[in-house]
Amino acid sequence: MIDQADAAEPGARDDAPRGTTRKAEPDSEQQQRGESALTARTITINRKPDEVYAFWRDFSNLAGVMENIEAITVRDDRTSHWVVNAPGGRTVEWDAIVTEDEPGRLIAWQSAEGADVSNSGRVAFRDAGERGTFVTATLAYDPPAGVVGKLVAKLFQKEPGIQQRRDLRRIKQFLETGEIATSSPPNPAPKA
Amino acid sequence: MRALTWHGKHDVRVDTVPDPEIINPRDAIIKITSTAICGSDLHLYDGYIPTMKAGDILGHEFMGEVVETGAKSTLKKGQRVVVPFVIACGSCYFCGKHQYSACDNSNPADNQDISEELWGHPAAGLFGYSHMTGGYAGGQAEYVRVPFSDVGPIVIPDGIDDEKVLFLSDILPTGWMAAENADIEPGDTVAVWGCGPVGLFAIQSAFLMGAQRVIAIDHFPNRLALARQMGAEVLNYEDTKIYEALMELTGGIGPDAVIDAVGLESHGLFADNVLDQIKATAFLGTERPHVLRQAIVACRKGGRVSVPGVYGGFVDKFPMGAFMEKGLTMKSGQTHVQHYLPGLLNAILEEKIDTTFLISHRMALEDAPHGYDIFKNQQNDVTKVVLKPGLAKAA
Ligand SMILES: NC(=O)c1ccc[n+]([C@@H]2O[C@H](COP(=O)([O-])OP(=O)(O)OC[C@H]3O[C@@H](n4cnc5c(N)ncnc54)[C@H](O)[C@@H]3O)[C@@H](O)[C@H]2O)c1
Ligand SMILES: [Zn+2]
Ligand SMILES: [Zn+2]
Numbered sequence: 090m091i092d093q094a095d096a097a098e099p100g101a102r103d104d105a106p107r108g109t110t111r112k113a114e115p116d117s118e119q120q121q122r123g124e125s126a127l128t129a130r131t132i133t134i135n136r137k138p139d140e141v142y143a144f145w146r147d148f149s150n151l152a153g154v155m156e157n158i159e160a161i162t163v164r165d166d167r168t169s170h171w172v173v174n175a176p177g178g179r180t181v182e183w184d185a186i187v188t189e190d191e192p193g194r195l196i197a198w199q200s201a202e203g204a205d206v207s208n209s210g211r212v213a214f215r216d217a218g219e220r221g222t223f224v225t226a227t228l229a230y231d232p233p234a235g236v237v238g239k240l241v242a243k244l245f246q247k248e249p250g251i252q253q254r255r256d257l258r259r260i261k262q263f264l265e266t267g268e269i270a271t272s273s274p275p276n277p278a279p280k281a
Numbered sequence: 282m283r284a285l286t287w288h289g290k291h292d293v294r295v296d297t298v299p300d301p302e303i304i305n306p307r308d309a310i311i312k313i314t315s316t317a318i319c320g321s322d323l324h325l326y327d328g329y330i331p332t333m334k335a336g337d338i339l340g341h342e343f344m345g346e347v348v349e350t351g352a353k354s355t356l357k358k359g360q361r362v363v364v365p366f367v368i369a370c371g372s373c374y375f376c377g378k379h380q381y382s383a384c385d386n387s388n389p390a391d392n393q394d395i396s397e398e399l400w401g402h403p404a405a406g407l408f409g410y411s412h413m414t415g416g417y418a419g420g421q422a423e424y425v426r427v428p429f430s431d432v433g434p435i436v437i438p439d440g441i442d443d444e445k446v447l448f449l450s451d452i453l454p455t456g457w458m459a460a461e462n463a464d465i466e467p468g469d470t471v472a473v474w475g476c477g478p479v480g481l482f483a484i485q486s487a488f489l490m491g492a493q494r495v496i497a498i499d500h501f502p503n504r505l506a507l508a509r510q511m512g513a514e515v516l517n518y519e520d521t522k523i524y525e526a527l528m529e530l531t532g533g534i535g536p537d538a539v540i541d542a543v544g545l546e547s548h549g550l551f552a553d554n555v556l557d558q559i560k561a562t563a564f565l566g567t568e569r570p571h572v573l574r575q576a577i578v579a580c581r582k583g584g585r586v587s588v589p590g591v592y593g594g595f596v597d598k599f600p601m602g603a604f605m606e607k608g609l610t611m612k613s614g615q616t617h618v619q620h621y622l623p624g625l626l627n628a629i630l631e632e633k634i635d636t637t638f639l640i641s642h643r644m645a646l647e648d649a650p651h652g653y654d655i656f657k658n659q660q661n662d663v664t665k666v667v668l669k670p671g672l673a674k675a676a
Contacts, residue, residue, distance in 0.1 A: 135374050220374055251394065258390035258403075266370045267353070268305040270389045270406065270428065272416040 284422035340421030365618035371432035456482020544590025
């Protein structure tokens with residue numbers, strides 16, 4: 090689990106959020122576990138924290154706004170099943186278990202045993218007054234070994250920063266405007 | 282449909298392309314009746330703006346008739362509208378503050394990466410102006426898709442000619458905001474570099490805002506003549522040393538406010554400018570900012586610098602010393618068109634502002650490549666080209 094990833098650690102040299110460090114933290118829990126990718130990003134959404142939280146908490150909403158998601162199936166209050174497109178026409182899957190849930194403030198999750206890509210994440214919602222909500226998403230991935238692992242690593246380690254910020258922008262667009270801005274002509278073969 | 286498409290430096294063509302369709306609920310489709318070529322289009326034409334792709338449809342100054350509406354558009358079929366060149370969602374923090382050209386949401390998520398990396402923050406979407414500002418198809422075409430059509434387009438009453446209102450789409454509000462950014466006080470002397478459409482409308486606006494004197498700078502006699510008609514004193518930079526003339530005209534004080542209505546393609550044979558041109562051709566730098574340097578150096582102590590002229594990258598030899606030591610203020614930006622539309626439309630309807638004097642050429646959409654050529658190469662005679670998809674191609 091990533092601890093307080095959206096805030097500076099107590100005793101740190103400055104007040105910088107954790108995702109902005111210049112060097113990988115050698116003793117971090119995450120490194121000890123062999124996870125190599127951590128991305129953290131904050132975006133401001135011009136809606137109240139409760140509203141942003143509620144949208145996010147129903148994970149099935151995310152499939153429509155995030156890229157590369159094949160399907161998200163909500164199994165029960167804590168468990169959802171994610172099918173994500175990987176390079177080479179493959180998909181990777183996992184069950185995500187909610188590990189922390191504070192309405193209007195925080196959602197954290199962790200992939201279950203047997204995940205193709207072991208991962209964990211948390212998203213924190215902080216009231217930003219007339220500007221809406223500061224939303225901080227922190228993700229950590231533990232890429233598998235082997236050839237598939239390399240492909241997956243390509244998607245999840247090099248790209249996640251870009252992927253994450255684009256996904257956050259789309260979520261913001263959807264919540265603020267009711268649609269997702271596009272300049273592309275309609276896809277002739279929309280995905281089911 | 283037919284549309285003017287970009288294929289490379291000085292290569293634009295009228296091609297047959299797929300018709301636009303409604304994609305999002307707030308979209309509308311407009312059938313274009315009039316569309317203009319802008320000085321900003323020349324930056325694309327001259328290859329100064331990155332992230333253009335062959336086949337991109339240009340055009341960001343347009344108006345027409347609503348022919349299709351999405352479920353959440355507030356427009357009605359048959360309405361005549363002028364469309365702002367800035368695309369704005371109306372519901373983000375910036376739109377809430379009427380800073381429409383800072384809209385967070387109108388640029389598609391993937392296209393925002395480039396400007397975020399180059400400028401620190403993603404730019405808003407613009408029509409027909411490269412992929413870093415959204416990759417939206419422009420309006421030099423028979424039809425255009427207008428996103429967020431409930432926020433941008435302004436409905437024009439029947440019986441008002443296209444030519445009276447077309448420039449609400451960009452250059453009239455741009456000239457107005459340029460003057461507003463100069464924080465003009467009654468009695469001020471304002472110097473305006475560039476007597477293209479933006480400069481001329483800035484001159485008109487500066488007088489309306491109470492400037493006592495406006496000094497206009499260019500080198501095309503016809504454009505300077507238009508500035509003089511508006512009441513400006515004019516300086517031709519080919520005949521005159523601009524800094525010296527400005528000082529003499531203002532008793533050594535300098536203009537209270539200076540406006541750079543030229544932007545990144547500033548021309549003329551000045552030592553610093555020639556160096557810039559060599560660098561720009563060698564891709565070492567991106568801009569040729571002679572005017573901006575001259576304006577800052579000429580501006581009076583404690584004065585205001587307004588920059589409607591477009592810049593995209595880095596400026597070399599920026600006179601930071603003059604700027605800081607004289608305590609200047611600078612304001613700039615793509616125009617917050619939506620903010621100015623109701624007021625400026627009223628001013629046109631009440632005949633306080635006329636913009637039709639600017640149009641020197643009208644032609645068919647099919648003749649648009651010729652329009653680009655003459656707007657670029659015969660600027661003395663060609664002050665503004667309006668394209669009409671309804672007109673037949675010249676023989
Ligand atoms: N901020 C905005 O939202 C916005 C909107 C529209 C246009 N613009 C920009 O405003 C600028 C002017 O647009 P336009 O349509 O009037 O262009 P234009 O090309 O018609 O006019 C530019 C004028 O500047 C003159 N000029 C060139 N070098 C000069 C120099 N050294 N000193 C004095 N004058 C000089 C030219 O002779 C020409 O008459 C462009 O950079 C354009 O991209 C900005
Ligand atoms: Zn323009
Ligand atoms: Zn907006």
